[in-house]
Amino acid sequence: MRDQSSPSRPSRRGVLFGGAVVAAGGLAAACTSNAEPDDGGTAARGGTLAGDNDKPGKKVTIGFSAPAADHGWMAAIAKDAEAQAKQYTDVNWKPVEPTNDINQQISAVESLIQAKVNALVILPNDGEQLNQVARKAMDAGIPVINLDRVFPDKLSYRTWLGGDNYGMGVSAGHYIGKKLKDEGVSNPVIVEVQGIATLPLTQERSKGFEDTLKTYGFSVTDKQAAEFTVESGNEVTSNLLSAHKKIDALWNHDDDQGVGVLAAITQSGRNEFFMVGGAGSANAMREIKKGGVLEATVTYPPTMAGSAVKLARLIAQGKGMADLVELQVPQSITLASETITKANVDTYLPLGFES
Structure with a gap:
């Protein structure tokens, strides 16, 4: 991608x-x-x-x-x-x-x-x-x-x-939408770290995410495109964190660039929001198992x-x-694109690829 x-x-x-x-x-x-x-x-x-x-x-x-x-x-x-x-x-x-x-x-x-x-x-x-x-x-x-x-x-x-790709957005949207709804959050700040914005696959992912959030009465507050690299993920996430003093949820399209996304979050010291990844890398699954800001990732095998x-x-x-x-x-x-969480991560971990 x-x-x-x-x-x-x-x-x-x-x-x-x-x-x-x-x-x-x-x-x-x-x-x-x-x-x-x-x-x-x-x-x-x-x-x-x-x-x-x-x-x-x-x-x-x-x-x-x-x-x-x-x-x-x-x-x-x-x-x-x-x-x-x-x-x-x-x-x-x-x-x-x-x-x-x-x-x-x-x-x-x-x-x-x-x-x-x-x-x-x-x-x-x-x-x-x-x-x-x-x-x-x-x-x-x-x-x-x-x-x-x-x-x-x-x-x-x-x-x-x-x-x-559309299904990835749907899976991420359901996880984020349901969690925020269950917690009674109104007007949440939801940000999105895309892949390359000009690619059809990125557009499909964003469309699935947007369509699904609408079913919960939510929308994407801000989205910025990265390039599926650690460096771009880090830079874009740093920009989003600077632009929004409070965030409720973040969806990152790609677990490889997610290494940079997580690094930016750690460096910022921010922990008021939760994050969903995309692809199903082994390192993302280990982060999910450990517990922290990354709570889930959606699959693309x-x-x-x-x-x-x-x-x-x-x-x-x-x-x-x-x-x-x-x-x-x-x-x-x-x-299919499925959702990996702490509850089922042990089942999927042997299948993860290394970023």
Whole structure:
């Protein structure tokens, strides 16, 4: 989730997982359940026995391209994708050098097309700018699994898999709205540390947050955009703290930049408000468990990369998802955004990525 318009900026982001991770785990299980069928051996309507998908099949080569791993969430994307691919003896894993340069990523994807891989998993620096090369792959008969940042042309991908940006805002809005309502706070000062304001994903998060707060009779008092970095999170939060002598709640879109957000809060000595994060990083979860200003984070799972590899393998081998009736893998899969609090943090902590 970083700036998709500037090659020098990291990309994407959003946030991890907790529930989303569970959602991704559920997806993985649905794709490749190892459980034996309980129907006496009757074949599933999808054409394969439930549980057969994980068994070695036709050897396939899966290409992978993503932005540089210079951000905790993005590093987890690359790690989860590779780890999943290595689970299969029938997958030849062919990643290209990660980069934040649009032209370099286009060239890297073109090299995978020339190599005639059987499927491509692509998390583009910018969906619009890589749309044409993804369409080139599809036209060449190579199914593209579009991860996270969507290509605008549906003919440019076989399946899209990603997180729910609007849902992140909804989850954060419900946590903050309900807590303030239950505490009888009227006219609360609610501030928001966004990611990059020009990105659609940031706009979707803010819209979900705004829409949900309205259901409680609240609104966002002030919001400022950061850049998904520790430094930008620190600077923006310092500005917000200076501008508002009293704050009731703060929502930060991204747990990686949240390291800077928390540092600014600690330096200010302010503790009259509570904070909700976004993504589900391990360090954010440890802060939640410890107790303090950070009370919750909403998920945006990098585990989606592992699920994308599973889907790429199934599609390349002509298989569907074992737990679905349909014969083919769905065209679009959106993971849930759930809320991690002190009450459930121990469940999600093993799934957190390191910022």
